[in-house]
Amino acid sequence: MKSLLILACAAALPLMAAPQQFQLNLDAVAAKASSHVDVSLSASTLQFAAKFLDGSDPDEAKVKKLVAGIDGIYVRHFEFKSEKGWSPADLEPVRAQLRGPEWSKIVGVSSSEDGENVDVWLRTSGNKTVGVAIIATEPKEVTVVNIAGTIDLETLSELGGHFGVPKVNPPEKQK
Amino acid sequence: MDWLEDELRRALAREDPPDGFAERVLARSRRAPSSPRRWLAAAAMVVVAAGAAGAWREHRGNQAKQELLLAVRLASVPMHHVQSQIRGISQ
Numbered sequence: 001m002k003s004l005l006i007l008a009c010a011a012a013l014p015l016m017a018a019p020q021q022f023q024l025n026l027d028a029v030a031a032k033a034s035s036h037v038d039v040s041l042s043a044s045t046l047q048f049a050a051k052f053l054d055g056s057d058p059d060e061a062k063v064k065k066l067v068a069g070i071d072g073i074y075v076r077h078f079e080f081k082s083e084k085g086w087s088p089a090d091l092e093p094v095r096a097q098l099r100g101p102e103w104s105k106i107v108g109v110s111s112s113e114d115g116e117n118v119d120v121w122l123r124t125s126g127n128k129t130v131g132v133a134i135i136a137t138e139p140k141e142v143t144v145v146n147i148a149g150t151i152d153l154e155t156l157s158e159l160g161g162h163f164g165v166p167k168v169n170p171p172e173k174q175k
Numbered sequence: 176m177d178w179l180e181d182e183l184r185r186a187l188a189r190e191d192p193p194d195g196f197a198e199r200v201l202a203r204s205r206r207a208p209s210s211p212r213r214w215l216a217a218a219a220m221v222v223v224a225a226g227a228a229g230a231w232r233e234h235r236g237n238q239a240k241q242e243l244l245l246a247v248r249l250a251s252v253p254m255h256h257v258q259s260q261i262r263g264i265s266q
Contacts (some may be wrong), residue, residue: 039246041239049239063247073246109260118253136253145250153254159247160255 019043019072019148021123021131022097026076028090029142033078043071043149062155070149076142083115083139091135094144098133115139120153 019042030036041049046067053060067073080086098105098121108119116138123131132153134145 037245037249039242039249041243041246045239046243048236049243052236052240053243060244063244066247067243073243073250075246075249077249107257107261109257111256111260116253116256118257120254120257134250134253136256143249143253145246145253147250156247156251157254157258158251160251160253160258 020074021146021148022094022133024074024076024144024146025093026078026090026142026144028093029076029078029086032080032085032090033142034081034085035079037075037077039073039075041073046070046073059159062159066152066155066159070147070151072146072148074146074148076144078142080140080142085140086137086142091137091142091144094135098135103133 020040050064050067053064055061055064078086097103102123102125103121104124105119105121108117110117116136118134118136121133122129123133129150131149132145132147132151134143134147136143136145
């Protein structure tokens with residue numbers, strides 16, 4: 001009985017350590033990329049990092065509030081030397097997982113102007129949103145994100161506009 | 176040889192210690208154990224170790240913060256792009 005309990009705990013350990021909601025199996029993309037960023041932050045690391053955010057900085061204060069309900073952030077970002085250095089088939093292992101019943105695609109945006117495509121999925125449990133998946137592609141960049149936990153998407157998108165990166169204007173205004 | 180005998184007698188003559196000599200020796204022997212120095216050294220080591228642990232925690236914290244900010248930045252930019260596109264369409 002005792003050994004069974006130990007076995008069950010050992011089996012549950014990887015699940016507890018990695019609340020990642022889908023496998024970021026992007027070896028095909030990684031093989032072609034010229035550089036990549038790999039960030040995996042568990043709940044405990046997030047809470048630890050949040051303690052070092054400057055509450056007097058408006059953006060950092062928003063991030064602090066944002067991460068309060070998050071159990072993990074997993075990001076893979078790849079850059080390529082040439083345009084279309086990756087192929088849509090390289091992302092298929094991830095997209096296949098997001099076709100599962102627990103995920104629903106809420107939005108997909110394609111821009112012919114800059115070639116940027118963004119797809120967003122939500123993972124729900126009952127009536128609660130428990131995760132977000134984002135696949136963003138550009139001719140020379142691929143970003144795959146999994147945020148586990150509850151997240152305010154409005155605040156997240158607001159941060160994208162002025163969080164140390166150039167603000168992306170609506171296409172009408174880009175002249 | 177009288178002068179030599181006189182010199183030796185004078186040099187080896189019995190002399191009483193100065194006043195308070197015994198007390199001073201006893202007092203110094205009481206202070207002699209090096210334990211206060213050891214305690215000071217141990218305390219200094221504790222302070223240094225605590226300082227190093229604090230500095231390490233600060234370093235790890237700032238590293239984790241930078242990773243968090245990078246992750247949020249990479250996740251927020253596509254979301255902002257989506258929002259901008261939707262706003263653009265609705266306008």
